[in-house]
Amino acid sequence: MSERYLLDFGSGPIRALIGAKGWQRLDAFERIGAAYTFVRDEIAFGYNSDDTIPASAVLGDGYGQCNTKGTLLMALLRALEIPCRLHGFTIHKALQRGVVPELVYGLVPDSVLHSWVEVYHQGRWINLEGFILDRPFLSALQERFGGAGNDLCGFGAGTDCLSSPPVDWTGQDTYIQKTGINADLGLFDSPGDFYALHRQGVGGGAGFSTATPSATG
Numbered sequence: 001m002s003e004r005y006l007l008d009f010g011s012g013p014i015r016a017l018i019g020a021k022g023w024q025r026l027d028a029f030e031r032i033g034a035a036y037t038f039v040r041d042e043i044a045f046g047y048n049s050d051d052t053i054p055a056s057a058v059l060g061d062g063y064g065q066c067n068t069k070g071t072l073l074m075a076l077l078r079a080l081e082i083p084c085r086l087h088g089f090t091i092h093k094a095l096q097r098g099v100v101p102e103l104v105y106g107l108v109p110d111s112v113l114h115s116w117v118e119v120y121h122q123g124r125w126i127n128l129e130g131f132i133l134d135r136p137f138l139s140a141l142q143e144r145f146g147g148a149g150n151d152l153c154g155f156g157a158g159t160d161c162l163s164s165p166p167v168d169w170t171g172q173d174t175y176i177q178k179t180g181i182n183a184d185l186g187l188f189d190s191p192g193d194f195y196a197l198h199r200q201g202v203g204g205g206a207g208f209s210t211a212t213p214s215a216t217g
Contacts, residue, residue, distance in 0.1 A: 009079035088185035095180035130167030130174030
């Protein structure tokens with residue numbers, strides 16, 4: 001699978017988005033922040049038909065999860081001439097409880113394919129994972145589980161600081177599923193390189209729909 005198939009940053013939808021937003025006129029810090037915040041909040045948290053769909057398809061869907069939103073973020077960053085790479089992991093399936101149907105949850109492997117994006121900025125690589133959950137979804141989690149403490153592994157979150165997770169771009173690492181990680185699969189120049197070695201079975205991107213968690217469940 002070629003890099004340009006997934007990271008199709010030259011496609012019409014990607015070019016049109018960047019042109020409409022005027023992101024190319026920003027400095028590097030602002031370009032990273034603009035792309036990151038767009039993917040976090042304008043692309044809702046949800047499960048696409050497959051992990052291996054191109055960035056323009058994720059944009060067209062208007063929703064995604066860690067791997068597919070990461071593909072879109074990387075495509076935007078490449079279009080904006082920001083060096084970036086993918087870091088692959090697996091996470092424990094408990095992190096998906098509450099966002100996949102319970103009947104399907106039993107079929108999900110114990111370890112689920114996961115990734116985040118790293119950007120090279122001001123002489124160092126910065127981890128970006130906090131883009132996975134959109135603001136309304138995260139706010140609903142905070143409302144529902146805020147009284148139970150700061151640790152949460154479920155409903156798409158893996159964090160020990162639910163009340164104030166590091167999800168905003170400030171030039172530092174961002175995380176929202178980090179505490180669910182159970183294996184490090186290494187660094188990859190592109191999602192295509194990652195998926196050439198690692199593919200998800202049931203549970204990674206099987207078209208699950210998600211609903212915003214309510215205060216009553």
